[in-house]
Amino acid sequence: MLRISVLFALFLMTQLVHAQTPKKPLRVGIAGMAHDHVHGILNKAFGKSGQTDIEIVGMAEPNRELAEKLAKRHGFSMSLVYPTVAEMLDKTKPEAVTDFGPIVDHKKTVAICAPRGIHVMVEKPLATTFADAKQMEALAKKHTIQLLTNYETTWYGSNHKAYALANTDKSIGDVRKIVVHDGHQGPKEIGVSKEFLDWLTDPVTNGAGALFDFGCYGANLSTWLMHNQRPLSVLAVTQQIKPDIYPKVDDEGTIILTYPKTQTIIQGSWNWPFGRKDMEVYGQTGYVFTVDGTKMRIRLKDDKSEQPAEATQADAPAADPFAYFAHLLHGETKPDELTSLENNMIVMEILDAARQSAKTGKVVKLN
Missing domain, CATH: 3.40.50.720 (NAD(P)-binding Rossmann-like Domain)
Incomplete structure (x- = not known):
């Protein structure tokens, strides 16, 4: 013994x-x-x-x-x-x-x-x-x-809390419309480095202008909220509002995604008066808005008016992408759908179709 x-x-x-x-x-x-x-x-x-x-x-x-x-x-x-x-x-x-x-x-x-x-x-x-x-x-x-x-928005506690309200708790009913706003006044206007600006404003090295730079956020979040469901169709409109500054690429891009019972509107822009990364998710019986990484506005079925809410860093999968990368590879955390290859393959299909739609003026249907 x-x-x-x-x-x-x-x-x-x-x-x-x-x-x-x-x-x-x-x-x-x-x-x-x-x-x-x-x-x-x-x-x-x-x-x-x-x-x-x-x-x-x-x-x-x-x-x-x-x-x-x-x-x-x-x-x-x-x-x-x-x-x-x-x-x-x-x-x-x-x-x-x-x-x-x-x-x-x-x-x-x-x-x-x-x-x-x-x-x-x-x-x-x-x-x-x-x-x-x-x-x-x-x-x-x-x-x-x-x-x-x-994506910066992967580490926003507000986005994960919004996802939980919409998809885990089903607090707002079936999702019917998603609207995502991303961008700022323009890369040159906010003072990015010359090295960054040179390739960011080249359609070969960046893929497009604001359409890719900020349209990708909405495609990523919509794909996540829709459980990696591919949209039925993609329609995009781009503009060069500042061709004197950005002669090679668009500085304004709007993408509309249709799903069987949901529509997503993605607004990526280098023309906002202020930098923004926010989202609106509307269900059959309520809505949830993210204002920034923590602040939110919510209105549920029985609410007489919308209510402010706060998310915390703990609602996100990690404090930053590099901590998450380390924890994932060390087996200390589970894969996050927002960073996943599965999600981002759909994002690229959406962006490719959006670029084609903007060029031709036609809706691109995804088989």
Whole structure:
């Protein structure tokens, strides 16, 4: 009996030690640094937050001047910077890569990382064409890697609370209409970097202008709220309200998606008077509006007027995309539908159809 008690005590001590041993930070490489969203991961990795989710082991950026500017701002060593993604992967052996280059380069990043078994998170949208997205999907499935798309609105507690009210609690009845507003005054107007502006306003490197830059948010959220149901049809209208500033791409884009019993209106714009990322979800018996990441307005069946509500960060799957990426790959959290490849393949089908619709002036029906 004594021997059994001692062994049991040793077992409990071993389990306690393992439980208290923190996970090692996820070894992350950065592919491209010409997207201004790169500041988010650099602030997290090299700032004073004391985070332990990720460790930046290498960065790939051919523009040495850009890399040096970012190194000076964020305080990292230029010894971490390599001229190509392939060299960075070979020298630093990351577990995962985050892509902050032009959208058109996402396919190249996946083509290099997937055969090495390296997981990839790209900034929204997934690709510039549905054809590229299908090739990326095939690579991810063949090599069994996670291929995620990061949207700022995924980390809004308000969106997840709205989803719960609409789909989990069924508080507003069957969803009938979704309206999503995203955008700002324009990338040049808000002062994005030259490196970012150069590719963001090019139809080849970005896919389109505001139509892709901000239309993707609504396509992502609508697909989520509709349980990854593909729409029956896509109609889009684009404008160049400021052709003197954005001569190559649209700066105004509206997309209408039809489902069997629901309609979604997506308004992506570089012409809003203020930056906005908000959503309206109407059901048969009520509605829920998200104002920002936390503030909401709700009116249910028996309410005489709408009521203010607040969401918290805890309503979202994680505090930020990089913590989520680390927790997901360490098996500490479940996949989130908003970042999932399944959702974002539908998003790319919608964006591709929207671009075609805007060009031809016709409704595109999805078979």
